[in-house]
Amino acid sequence: MARRALDESDVRVRPSRRGTRPRTKTRPEHADADRALVTGVDRGRYTVLVDADGPDERVAVAMKARELGRERVVPGDRVDLVGDTSGSEGSLARIVRIVERSTVLRRTADDTDPVERVIVANADQLVVVTALADPEPRTRMIDRCVVAAYDAGMDVLLALTKADLADPAPLRALYEPIGVRVVVSSRTDEAAIEGLDEVREALAGRMSVLVGHSGVGKSTLVNALVPDALRAVGVVNDVTGRGRHTSTSAVALRVPGEPGTWVIDTPGVRSFGLAHVDPDHLLGAFADLAEVAEDCPRGCTHAADAPDCALDEWVEASPDDEARAARTARVDSFRRLLVSRSGSPEAG
Numbered sequence: 001m002a003r004r005a006l007d008e009s010d011v012r013v014r015p016s017r018r019g020t021r022p023r024t025k026t027r028p029e030h031a032d033a034d035r036a037l038v039t040g041v042d043r044g045r046y047t048v049l050v051d052a053d054g055p056d057e058r059v060a061v062a063m064k065a066r067e068l069g070r071e072r073v074v075p076g077d078r079v080d081l082v083g084d085t086s087g088s089e090g091s092l093a094r095i096v097r098i099v100e101r102s103t104v105l106r107r108t109a110d111d112t113d114p115v116e117r118v119i120v121a122n123a124d125q126l127v128v129v130t131a132l133a134d135p136e137p138r139t140r141m142i143d144r145c146v147v148a149a150y151d152a153g154m155d156v157l158l159a160l161t162k163a164d165l166a167d168p169a170p171l172r173a174l175y176e177p178i179g180v181r182v183v184v185s186s187r188t189d190e191a192a193i194e195g196l197d198e199v200r201e202a203l204a205g206r207m208s209v210l211v212g213h214s215g216v217g218k219s220t221l222v223n224a225l226v227p228d229a230l231r232a233v234g235v236v237n238d239v240t241g242r243g244r245h246t247s248t249s250a251v252a253l254r255v256p257g258e259p260g261t262w263v264i265d266t267p268g269v270r271s272f273g274l275a276h277v278d279p280d281h282l283l284g285a286f287a288d289l290a291e292v293a294e295d296c297p298r299g300c301t302h303a304a305d306a307p308d309c310a311l312d313e314w315v316e317a318s319p320d321d322e323a324r325a326a327r328t329a330r331v332d333s334f335r336r337l338l339v340s341r342s343g344s345p346e347a348g
Ligand SMILES: Nc1nc2c(ncn2[C@@H]2O[C@H](COP(=O)(O)OP(=O)(O)OP(=O)(O)O)[C@@H](O)[C@H]2O)c(=O)[nH]1
Pocket: 161, 162, 163, 164, 165, 185, 186, 187, 212, 213, 214, 215, 216, 217, 218, 219, 220, 221
């Protein structure tokens, strides 16, 4: 089939009962498709929010149109829908197109599946939920999350829980210098979590993916942020009768407050596939170091044992002790992340 470049004729203004808005008509046969956000996936059925945050917002159930082939549709995806998009009981729409993704997050390949599959699309922030104690924080796991997020072009929010049990200062000192925002919560009695306002503020208006090991308090945090009544949006139990706690795939939940605030909970996902991460791409998340590394020998790995790495010369050339300490910390942090790419994802 001949491809042609898109021009203005591909964008038309469609008068509709929802008002007028420009539409991209890349597939003429689906020019009247509705745009929707994928919030949940369960065995070939997709829960979607049609016209999200618009006047006709509604939850609908969809399946993939055959023309999409094997392409995966994941929570966070924006899709075009045709067919019965009403969302009324028993209705089933068809997903005919996946809108180009701004970010993708891949889960770790493992023994049961050697492929690093995309699990979440379009998230702009990775929230690493880490308990300050019980269980002990695992910095290697946090490092791997930072690498995955930076490689995907996402920000990292470190949500430290259980501050009633241990001091957050050491972890702050380790992660704030590499651009990670840190929020802290604690529980002083059974009923209340403290520090939620700061967490909400850090999530406002963004699509965030939450990860964390069992027992770190992720469910506690999600339950506090997302009232039960709102769960329906992300839950696939309209179709299957199963609740989110038995769901094994990621689910997007709307956080009340600023429009466009979503958290994507990823049950069972504790780490990410990093095999595809290229050191120079990771370096891109460290603008100061990337500039320095322009003087590296061709093919430099920038690792601690790399010969003539410009990062070492940069530390050497520090004008004073203070600058040397700061530069050393930057280079060491970057190299720590580099090293974390290899080895077992489950190692702590
Ligand atoms: N002391 C203290 N305990 C907390 C805090 N937040 C959660 N917990 C407790 O930590 C335990 C684990 O919390 P969950 O929210 O179930 O942890 P989770 O990360 O969802 O773990 P899974 O459900 O196994 O995935 C529970 O007993 C919570 O009550 C906190 O800030 N301080």
